[in-house]
Amino acid sequence: MRPPSVNDLALRIADVGLPHPLLVIAARAAIAAGDPDSAIDEARRLRRSLLGSAINATGVLLHTNLGRAPLGNQHSRAPLGAAGLDDGPARASNLEFDLVSGRRGSRASHASLLMATLTGAEAALVVNNCAAAVTLVLAALARDRGVAVSRGELVEIGGGFRVPDVMEQSGARLVEVGTTNRTRAADYRAAAERDDIALLLKVHPSNYKITGFTEEASVAQLSNIGPPVVVDLGSGLLDERCPWLGSRPDWLAGEPGARQTLAAGAVLVTFSGDKLMGGPQAGIICGKADLVAACAAHPLMRAFRPGSLVLGALQSVALAYLRRDADAVPFWRMASASTDELMERASALGIGRPSATMALAGAGSLPGQEIPSAGIELDGDLAASLRAFDPPVIARVNTQTTVVDLRTVDPADDQIVAEAIRQSLTRRN
Structure with missing residues (x-):
């Protein structure tokens, strides 16, 4: 039998809700596989x-x-x-427009005041991710000069990006000091005395831990050596006191804050916007005004600058911090939920076994640090079936037991999760 035309088959599967050009792609794939009836599955x-x-x-x-x-x-x-893909009116934003003077403004100004206020910095700058922030700082302040870094802090972040590679692309020259497990202030001082060192760089090993016979130099110790101290905090805890929560959670013990790191003598700190800050993906540079200005004036800033959607989301999160409204930041709302509350929600689902679980911060933050949590356990591996639900529910599987951890589920989605589980169990049975 002759297969249907691609266009006719695409029209037949229009109920999937995709634009016609994408339906054509699905139809072609089904015809090429010799199974035109599979076109709707291809489209889905x-x-x-x-x-x-x-x-x-x-x-x-x-x-x-x-x-x-x-x-x-x-x-x-x-x-x-600001213009967005919602149902409201399409409007412009004052991204680079000064509403007071009526002249062109700077996209950096909106976030700078807020982030500087949150961290106690003189100024701040936002780029598209933390790797870009580190690259920009090194390119603007240390090109063709040495940057001293402890061998124990030459980290690799997700996707295979390594500190030495980032430094090479910035034009700065890596000067390794100390050893993997022990690096003292004297190691940095020796490097500064024998080499042309532009910066002392500390990189917070947020995605791993070295334990045992270890030693590292503090920011305060390094600030007395001479070259400016820059600290890549990575995870982005704004303030160790967590004033937006009222007190510091036990699971955050030992995590350095941007405010305290600057107060200890760092001239700049860099960190991610989408980790412990709980905002959009962004890289944030905070510290001395003249150094931040040098970064803002560097040609790479044009390539690294974020758009209005990122800056708008970051501003919204920053304002919530300034209001000390942790409930307005979903990450902190979820992280702060009590285990009793989570267990009550698990019981209310009326399905599966309510169980104590352990959650994680994730994204390379607080490695190995578990957060007490609760959810439900289900016999067997239901992960694929839960993913097939609309919207997909992403669970984890431990030794043929599916765990649905409610710490990372918004309470408004509890009934959706329950229905996804019921349908998954029905299909299995």
Whole structure:
């Protein structure tokens, strides 16, 4: 039998809801496979491959594969009616427009004041991720000069990006000091005395731990050596006191804050916006005004600058911190939920076994540090079936037991999760 035309087959599967050109792709794939009837399945697979929402029931608060810090709807659009794909009127934003003078403004100014206020810095600058922030700092302040880094801090972040590689691309020259497990202030001082050192760089090993016979130099010790001290904090805890929560959670013990690091003598700190800060993906540079200005004036800034959606979401999160409104930041709302509350929600689902679990911060933050949590356990591996639900529910599987951890599920999604589980169990049975 002759197969149908691609266009006719695409029209037959229009109920999937994709634009016609994508339906054509699905139709062609089905015809090429010799199974035109599979076109609707091809279209559904294509639709599910597009960017969309998912319910994170893994217990990993900052799940890199699921977009790291979750953003509420109020944080997904820029303020002041910035153009977005919502149902409201299409409006411009004052991204680079000074509303007071009526002249061209700077996109850096909006976030600079807020981030500087939150960290106690003189100034701040926002770029598109933390690797870009480190690259920009090194290119602007240390090109063709040495940067001293402890051998124990030459980290590799996700995707295979390594500190030495980032430094090479910036034009700075890596000067390794100390050993993997022990680096003293004297090691940095010796490097500064024998070499042309522009910066002393500390990199917080946020995605691993070295334990045992270890030693590292503090920021305060390094600030007395001579060259300026820059600290890449990575995870982005703004303030060790956590004033937006009222007190510091036990699971954050030992995590350095941007405010305290600057107060200890660092001239600049860099960190991510989408980790412990709980905002959009961004890289943030905070510190001395003249150094931040040098970074802002560097040609790479044009390539690294974020757009209005990122800056708007970051502003919304920053304002929540300044209001000390942790509930307005989904990451902190989820992280702060009590285990009793989570267990009550698990029982209320009326399905599976309510169980104590352990959650993780994730995204390379607080390695090995578990956060007490609760959820439900289900016999067997239901992960694939839960992923097939609309919206997909992403759970974890431990030795043929599916764990749905409610710490990372918004309470508004509890009934959706329950229905996804019921349908998965029905299909299995």
